[in-house]
Amino acid sequence: MNILGFAKAFAQDEEGLTVVEYVIGAALLVLALVGVFAALRDGLTESLSDTLTNLPTTLDG
Template identity: 50%
Template sequence: MNKLMQLTKDFMNDEEGLTIVEYVIGAALLVVAFVAADPFDALSTKLNDVIESVPDSTTTP
Protein backbone atom coordinates (compact mmCIF):
# COMPACT_ATOMS: atom_id res chain seq x y z
CA MET A 1 0.00 0.00 0.00
CA ASN A 2 2.87 2.37 0.78
CA LYS A 3 4.36 1.67 -2.64
CA LEU A 4 1.08 2.63 -4.32
CA MET A 5 0.89 5.85 -2.31
CA GLN A 6 4.49 6.65 -3.17
CA LEU A 7 3.90 5.99 -6.87
CA THR A 8 0.82 8.22 -6.77
CA LYS A 9 2.76 11.03 -5.09
CA ASP A 10 5.60 10.66 -7.58
CA PHE A 11 3.15 10.78 -10.47
CA MET A 12 1.49 13.93 -9.11
CA ASN A 13 4.85 15.64 -8.57
CA ASP A 14 6.24 14.64 -11.96
CA GLU A 15 6.31 17.70 -14.23
CA GLU A 16 7.43 15.90 -17.38
CA GLY A 17 3.89 14.87 -18.24
CA LEU A 18 2.74 18.46 -18.11
CA THR A 19 4.72 19.38 -21.19
CA ILE A 20 2.62 17.05 -23.37
CA VAL A 21 -0.59 18.49 -21.93
CA GLU A 22 0.69 22.00 -22.55
CA TYR A 23 1.45 21.17 -26.20
CA VAL A 24 -2.03 19.69 -26.67
CA ILE A 25 -3.69 22.73 -25.11
CA GLY A 26 -1.56 25.06 -27.21
CA ALA A 27 -2.41 23.18 -30.40
CA ALA A 28 -6.10 23.23 -29.51
CA LEU A 29 -5.98 26.99 -28.94
CA LEU A 30 -4.32 27.48 -32.32
CA VAL A 31 -7.01 25.42 -34.03
CA VAL A 32 -9.77 27.39 -32.30
CA ALA A 33 -8.15 30.69 -33.28
CA PHE A 34 -7.71 29.51 -36.88
CA VAL A 35 -11.33 28.39 -37.15
CA ALA A 36 -12.59 31.58 -35.50
CA ALA A 37 -10.59 33.74 -37.92
CA ASP A 38 -12.23 31.93 -40.85
CA PRO A 39 -9.45 32.68 -43.36
CA PHE A 40 -11.09 30.59 -46.06
CA ASP A 41 -14.08 32.92 -46.29
CA ALA A 42 -11.87 35.96 -46.82
CA LEU A 43 -9.69 34.06 -49.28
CA SER A 44 -12.65 32.86 -51.32
CA THR A 45 -14.12 36.37 -51.43
CA LYS A 46 -10.82 37.84 -52.60
CA LEU A 47 -10.32 35.09 -55.18
CA ASN A 48 -13.86 35.58 -56.46
CA ASP A 49 -13.21 39.31 -56.84
CA VAL A 50 -10.04 38.65 -58.82
CA ILE A 51 -11.77 36.15 -61.09
CA GLU A 52 -14.66 38.52 -61.74
CA SER A 53 -12.28 41.37 -62.57
CA VAL A 54 -10.65 39.37 -65.36
CA PRO A 55 -12.32 40.26 -68.67
CA ASP A 56 -14.36 37.53 -70.24
CA SER A 57 -12.12 36.11 -72.94
CA THR A 58 -14.93 34.32 -74.72
CA THR A 59 -16.53 37.51 -76.00
CA THR A 60 -14.96 39.17 -78.99
CA PRO A 61 -15.18 42.93 -79.53
Protein backbone atom coordinates (compact mmCIF):
# COMPACT_ATOMS: atom_id res chain seq x y z
CA MET A 1 0.00 0.00 0.00
CA ASN A 2 1.43 3.38 -0.89
CA ILE A 3 1.51 6.36 1.45
CA LEU A 4 -1.29 8.17 -0.37
CA GLY A 5 -3.58 5.16 -0.05
CA PHE A 6 -2.74 4.83 3.64
CA ALA A 7 -3.44 8.55 4.26
CA LYS A 8 -6.76 8.30 2.42
CA ALA A 9 -7.83 5.24 4.42
CA PHE A 10 -6.77 6.93 7.67
CA ALA A 11 -8.80 10.07 6.84
CA GLN A 12 -11.91 7.99 6.12
CA ASP A 13 -11.62 5.92 9.32
CA GLU A 14 -14.21 7.18 11.81
CA GLU A 15 -13.09 5.07 14.78
CA GLY A 16 -10.43 7.59 15.77
CA LEU A 17 -13.06 10.32 15.87
CA THR A 18 -15.11 8.29 18.36
CA VAL A 19 -12.13 8.05 20.71
CA VAL A 20 -11.60 11.81 20.48
CA GLU A 21 -15.27 12.38 21.29
CA TYR A 22 -15.02 10.18 24.39
CA VAL A 23 -11.90 12.02 25.55
CA ILE A 24 -13.59 15.40 25.11
CA GLY A 25 -16.69 14.14 26.94
CA ALA A 26 -14.60 12.84 29.83
CA ALA A 27 -12.72 16.14 30.05
CA LEU A 28 -15.99 18.07 30.18
CA LEU A 29 -17.27 15.76 32.91
CA VAL A 30 -14.13 16.30 34.97
CA LEU A 31 -14.41 20.07 34.56
CA ALA A 32 -18.04 19.98 35.66
CA LEU A 33 -17.20 17.91 38.76
CA VAL A 34 -14.35 20.23 39.67
CA GLY A 35 -16.73 23.17 39.38
CA VAL A 36 -19.36 21.53 41.56
CA PHE A 37 -16.92 20.53 44.27
CA ALA A 38 -15.26 23.95 44.19
CA ALA A 39 -18.66 25.61 44.67
CA LEU A 40 -19.58 23.29 47.55
CA ARG A 41 -16.14 23.19 49.19
CA ASP A 42 -16.83 25.54 52.10
CA GLY A 43 -20.16 23.93 52.98
CA LEU A 44 -18.77 20.40 52.77
CA THR A 45 -15.73 21.31 54.87
CA GLU A 46 -17.90 22.92 57.56
CA SER A 47 -20.34 20.01 57.60
CA LEU A 48 -17.57 17.43 57.92
CA SER A 49 -15.88 19.44 60.64
CA ASP A 50 -19.13 19.73 62.61
CA THR A 51 -19.78 16.01 62.24
CA LEU A 52 -16.31 15.06 63.44
CA THR A 53 -16.54 17.51 66.37
CA ASN A 54 -19.85 16.03 67.55
CA LEU A 55 -18.81 12.39 67.37
CA PRO A 56 -18.28 10.67 70.69
CA THR A 57 -14.63 10.20 71.62
CA THR A 58 -15.08 6.49 72.28
CA LEU A 59 -17.12 3.81 70.61
CA ASP A 60 -18.71 2.82 73.93
CA GLY A 61 -20.71 6.00 73.94
